[in-house]
Amino acid sequence: MKSKIIKTKDFILRPLYLSDAESVAKHAHNRIISRNMARFPYPYKKRDAEVWLRRVVNYQRRKKQANIVFGIEIDGGIVGAINMHRIVPGHKAEIGYWIGKEYWGRGLMSKVIKEVVSYGFRELKLKRITAKVFPFNKASMRVLEKNHFKFEGILKKEEKKGNKYLDTHVYAKVRK
Numbered sequence: 001m002k003s004k005i006i007k008t009k010d011f012i013l014r015p016l017y018l019s020d021a022e023s024v025a026k027h028a029h030n031r032i033i034s035r036n037m038a039r040f041p042y043p044y045k046k047r048d049a050e051v052w053l054r055r056v057v058n059y060q061r062r063k064k065q066a067n068i069v070f071g072i073e074i075d076g077g078i079v080g081a082i083n084m085h086r087i088v089p090g091h092k093a094e095i096g097y098w099i100g101k102e103y104w105g106r107g108l109m110s111k112v113i114k115e116v117v118s119y120g121f122r123e124l125k126l127k128r129i130t131a132k133v134f135p136f137n138k139a140s141m142r143v144l145e146k147n148h149f150k151f152e153g154i155l156k157k158e159e160k161k162g163n164k165y166l167d168t169h170v171y172a173k174v175r176k
């Protein structure tokens with residue numbers, strides 16, 4: 001499904017297009033982003049952005065609400081993204097997110113998550129939103145805590161990256 005357009009004073013959350021490839025590649029090319037995400041190439045080339053954007057454009061064409069990706073637009077270009085995946089409308093979804101290094105530490109992702117979470121609860125009528133974080137990613141844990149996600153526990157060796165098995169910390173926010 002296509003994401004809604006959400007405009008705030010700091011950023012615009014919007015659907016993605018193939019024409020975003022250059023800006024995505026510029027901001028996604030970072031070793032730490034790649035290390036913190038389950039599947040994210042490094043080096044990140046324009047070709048990687050095109051492959052990803054083609055997939056996203058395909059999701060956006062479908063009516064089914066299984067996966068929604070919001071591009072984060074700042075200064076006229078896409079500098080990051082947040083997705084809701086494994087969506088079960090009326091019940092639950094997972095979020096994953098990244099933003100380019102030059103934008104870190106300005107409170108941006110905390111605000112992005114706030115918008116997307118309220119969209120999920122309000123429009124998709126979710127009861128539960130989950131995020132999974134690698135144990136070394138303290139900044140990501142912090143943005144979740146700032147959004148009142150609760151730490152629920154550790155999934156041992158949940159992700160395989162290369163030849164390593166990594167634990168993930170599960171955070172969730174639930175609605176009554």
Ligand SMILES: CC(C)(COP(=O)(O)OP(=O)(O)OC[C@H]1O[C@@H](n2cnc3c(N)ncnc32)[C@H](O)[C@@H]1OP(=O)(O)O)[C@@H](O)C(=O)NCCC(=O)NCCS
Nearest residue numbers: 033036097098099104105106107108109110138139140142
């Ligand atoms: C994690 C990430 C999304 C945070 O985005 P951001 O816009 O910089 O986040 P914010 O500025 O809203 O908040 C970051 C918070 O983490 C804190 N923080 C940063 N580095 C930290 C560290 N090493 N230890 C503890 N806290 C840290 C900041 O101080 C800030 O908290 P504060 O507002 O209480 O001071 C961003 O760094 C990123 O894209 N990283 C790479 C990809 C990634 O990790 N994605 C998440 C995968 S689960």
